[in-house]
Amino acid sequence: MAIIDTPQWKYLNRILSRKGPFADDDYDNEMQKTFLEHTKVFGAGGLGCEILKNLALSGFKDIHVIDMDTIDVSNLNRQFLFRASDVGKPKATVAASFVMSRVKGITITPYYGAIQDKDQDYYMQFKIIICGLDSVEARRWINATLVDMVDINRPESLKPLIDGGTEGFKGQSRVILPTLSSCYECSLDMLTPQTAVPICTLATIPRQPAHCVEWASILEWPRIFKDKKLDNDDPGHVQWIYEQALKRAQEFNISGVTYSLTQGVIKNIIPAIASTNAIIAASCCNEALKIATGANPFLNNYMMYTGDESVYTHTFEHEKKDGCPVCGDLASDYMVNPEWTLQEFIDRLKEKPEVQIKKPTMVTERRKLYYQGPPQLNEQTRPNLVKKMKDLVDNGEEIAITDPGLPFSLRLNVIFS
Ligand SMILES: [Zn+2]
Numbered sequence: 001m002a003i004i005d006t007p008q009w010k011y012l013n014r015i016l017s018r019k020g021p022f023a024d025d026d027y028d029n030e031m032q033k034t035f036l037e038h039t040k041v042f043g044a045g046g047l048g049c050e051i052l053k054n055l056a057l058s059g060f061k062d063i064h065v066i067d068m069d070t071i072d073v074s075n076l077n078r079q080f081l082f083r084a085s086d087v088g089k090p091k092a093t094v095a096a097s098f099v100m101s102r103v104k105g106i107t108i109t110p111y112y113g114a115i116q117d118k119d120q121d122y123y124m125q126f127k128i129i130i131c132g133l134d135s136v137e138a139r140r141w142i143n144a145t146l147v148d149m150v151d152i153n154r155p156e157s158l159k160p161l162i163d164g165g166t167e168g169f170k171g172q173s174r175v176i177l178p179t180l181s182s183c184y185e186c187s188l189d190m191l192t193p194q195t196a197v198p199i200c201t202l203a204t205i206p207r208q209p210a211h212c213v214e215w216a217s218i219l220e221w222p223r224i225f226k227d228k229k230l231d232n233d234d235p236g237h238v239q240w241i242y243e244q245a246l247k248r249a250q251e252f253n254i255s256g257v258t259y260s261l262t263q264g265v266i267k268n269i270i271p272a273i274a275s276t277n278a279i280i281a282a283s284c285c286n287e288a289l290k291i292a293t294g295a296n297p298f299l300n301n302y303m304m305y306t307g308d309e310s311v312y313t314h315t316f317e318h319e320k321k322d323g324c325p326v327c328g329d330l331a332s333d334y335m336v337n338p339e340w341t342l343q344e345f346i347d348r349l350k351e352k353p354e355v356q357i358k359k360p361t362m363v364t365e366r367r368k369l370y371y372q373g374p375p376q377l378n379e380q381t382r383p384n385l386v387k388k389m390k391d392l393v394d395n396g397e398e399i400a401i402t403d404p405g406l407p408f409s410l411r412l413n414v415i416f417s
Helices: 007-017 046-057 091-102 120-124 136-149 185-190 199-203 209-225 235-251 259-267 274-293 342-351 375-386
Strands: 038-042 062-067 107-112 129-131 161-167 170-176 302-306 312-316 332-336 361-363 368-370 398-402 410-416
Touching: 046 062, 046 091, 046 161, 046 274, 062 091, 091 107, 120 136, 129 136, 129 274, 136 161, 136 185, 161 274, 170 274, 199 209, 209 235, 209 259, 235 259, 274 302, 342 368, 342 375, 368 375
Parallel strands: 038 062, 038 129, 062 107, 129 161, 332 410
Antiparallel strands: 161 170, 170 302, 302 312, 361 368, 361 398, 398 410
């Protein structure tokens, strides 16, 4: 008897025993049984708890979960699988045993560590990968790994990736079919950059709204108020910073400085909101159920949700990006001022949301531009940092960039402006 024939699963059975109005013509009730196979969940954080619980209650029987965090007391308000006595224990292990004790007949295999600890053979065993990760780096890694695993002669090597993410009252869920649809890397420019801004940029020419806020809080506040410490929780202080940032932004013709941006930048935190997590996790698991059973067509391919100004969702097809460094195969063009020094070029790259690098090593076909290490190579290439781009590369020349944060090597065609 299949697990879902028992009374515990009567609602699920009801969904699966009737064909959805948009399901494929050859939808067959028996297919419902195949969906109880391997599935993988990533992250047992805010999204992880929700995803794990939803998958278990949707009838997935064999779930693997990876998380590298331990339980902190501040998690307890929303990560409902954890209790005060669990503080300090690995999230993956505690979440797995809690859900197994409540939902009978399923197996959850926890792993306490990083997703990067596992290799392609490990990921090959699963049918669906669901990510509720909060780190851009980890999501880029799993995305690049799954794209790389696709072997056109082996259809089963293509693992649908369901990616869910939240940021305060906003969130998104998406279905990525590696190599076929737009991938995580294709949409990296939709993220807000998180890299630190050099003080000189703040002091001289701000380029982004966040620069203006940082200018006001890092440089202007201490100049005006001397020894008074900026209190991020004092609305009067935040208001003052906001007003200064707004003035500066207007001076440099930059739009986008708002009170809530100011708050976000100076607090440098993204609040986790339980309801957003629940909604996004539900959407992800709904997609997993549809992919696994074929009961209805799955999301094509991006759903965004906003809950701060009423409740709004929008679904659209995010398109593959030409020259995506992961799922495309061409180097992308990059405009470079020939008068920039290599250091300036690197600083600007670091600010690019679609690049997101921290410690790049750069080479061209004919020369080593800059090496982070080993020490001899770093020493040998460091003088290049003050040289001008026009003296280091030719117009149209390709630069290959590797970085600890990049799961692949990025190729850029230098186009002199
Ligand atoms: Zn891509």
